[in-house]
Amino acid sequence: MAELKPEEAALEALLEGVTPLSGERIDRDRAAGRVLAEAVTARLDVPPFDNSAMDGYALHHADAGRWLPVAQRIAAGAPARPLARGSCARIFTGGELPPGADCVVMQERVELESDRALIPADLPEGDNVRRRGRDVALGSELLPAGERLEAAALGHLAGQGITEVPVRRRPRVALLSTGDEIVEPGQPLGPGQLYNSNRPMLRRLLERFGAEVVRVESVPDTADATRTILAEAAGQADVVVTTGGVSVGEEDHVRAAVEALGRLDLWRLAIRPGKPLALGRLPGADGQEARFVGLPGNPVSGFVGAWLFLRPLMGALLGCPALATLPRLSARADFATSTGPRRHYMRVALEFGEEGIVAKAFRDQNSGVLASCIGADALAVIPPHSRVESGEPVACLWLRGD
Template sequence: MADSDMHTLEQALAALLADVAPLSTERVSLAMAAGRVLAETLTAQLDTPPFDNSAMDGYALRAADAGRVLPVSQRIMAGDAAAPLAANSCARIFTGAPLPAGADSVVMQEQVESRDDGVYIPAPLAQGNSVRTRGREITCGETLIEAGTRLNSAALGFIAGQGIAEVAVTRRPRIALLSTGDELKMPGETLAPGQIYNSNRFMLSDLLPRFGAELTRVEHVADTSQATREALARAAAETDVVVTTGGVSVGEADHVRDALEQLGQLDLWRLSIRPGKPLALGRIGDTRFVGLAGNPVSAFVGAWLFLRPLLGALQGAAAMSELPRISARAAFDTTTAARSHYMRVALTFEGGEYHAHAFADQDSSILRSCVQADALAVIPANSSVSVGDIVSCLRLEA
């Protein structure tokens, strides 16, 4: 197949995501919701903060009473119920404590002078000084967080602040990860001549859960047609997505494509990109299939470009449909041929702009090029880039 007959990235993504719908939902405790995708839009149940409170340690008073010595009529700690403020007085107050009725401002403790008969409050003082007003962050009935949001630490804290203990989330996609290749051995085993260690298994076993997946089957498949077909059938029967590495090229020992066509359907094969030209997309019944190349860099790049958006779609997370794109100034020279190149780059921020530093050896077998990579610099086919040119980069953010 000539390069001109291969599929573009856009065509591959369209084939991969065709008819994909979010999986079923389940309710989980907030403690178990980190990284999950919210399946319902949450509405605020109360004002936050729920009452006017002090932004710092100091003294609460009426702003109009500033400029004179005021006796301290009460002491209010966070969690206390404040009494109304006595006329012509101030209240000792601490950060987060409720503002007493009648007070409209707070002066930080470093700005007052202690006197025998109270404290001197300097003037002028504006109403609302150092006061966090009720509902400043959000008011009851407002949208708290939209459905489809992937819950990070801040989102969890925001939800917890509303007293919400459980949320509805999309079920994690169940994934089978199958490694093909008789040359592969597990770390710790002894290598025979011609054998290598299985790096893809460990790399993808970390990436896929970061994309929200639940790895339910991880196994090595022998390089035979029967073993490949049986492994794919088992995996497809119990998962939402089957991912393979290796076996999708055209060699005599590459059995994945044939097995897929026997069990289901092949939607797309081979891409006009570098790395990652060997790629098989299809389905076995209702189970999606993604066959990545065996070269570790191709598998790494393919996981970010295809598995991340697929898993995002299955979880209803629209933000995962494409990697965040930024512009950066190239710190490298390169020329592409008939295929687009997704170069592994490290990003620095200098002089108010990003700079993309490419790893010297961009061969698809050099996994070292991915270790420090922050992004993939997208270099279109049949183009040249010189130092100082602006390039489009896809940030590698799970």
């Protein structure tokens, strides 16, 4: 029997030689969730001029503590005239600070009489002023290569007037389901058959990890069909993902097909769930290699395997450090468990309170119970040959961050 390999060895084998994919330029409005292929440099100062942080009165700091005539009114978007000493300007949030002014007093602190304003004396210099370039300085790095473009980053780009961005090409993934017992929803179930829950689950996870699923297919349980479809898929995709067929049964043809077509880097891991997981390489298009990830058929094993292996693989192909590793946090176990020779990834919900984080394990951790993944905020990592008592600290991999 093949020796069980640790997860670290699997990741090393999976990511060996992986380099980021080529880049392309796309419209910023279509770039949500994409990864920058190169750094973006600021074209403008933000804000582009000194402006007021609130509604109030702009003045020279030295004139505080006296009655000042209101010399002008400055709304946001309106030009400001130079402000003479001994006067003030009515100004609104975002309005351009007039030359000669260096602070703004909020309107609630000002006493008005006709066209004059009594300014309090205790004003800090520069109060309520947003200086030019405070957020972004012209010529500075706006966003680094590898940044995933989510809401704030897209706003940052728009604030520079940028309409096109250089992003990594999305990894192309072929998602193949094996097993004649697996039926697609909408078809009648025959004796001994199950609906395919892995396909929609893994497709959503892959897309969440930044991939483009370019081929979805069911593979008949024959050696010839398995080899043919794997070879075709490797010619279309950067990564071929299969579910099922990597165990040792007579109808499990995937592992043998990978060995016949390319190479098997690793098989069978010392993790629970997900022991029958295979990693390898297949001949791809234009002399390139396609990475192969053979996930177990049990849905929970596929779910856990996707987070542990597909996510960092997509991160490497996209050159995105944020995808390369799952965030770790420490929680207090609200359960007791023990492990054998395999590391256990338990599906847990996290409760955040004043006394810290509590990890609550789903009651049934069997690899066929997909319900355990629906409310899972994290995977609690239980080392091999260990015991965790209720109340003890446990390391957790956070799943809600993408």
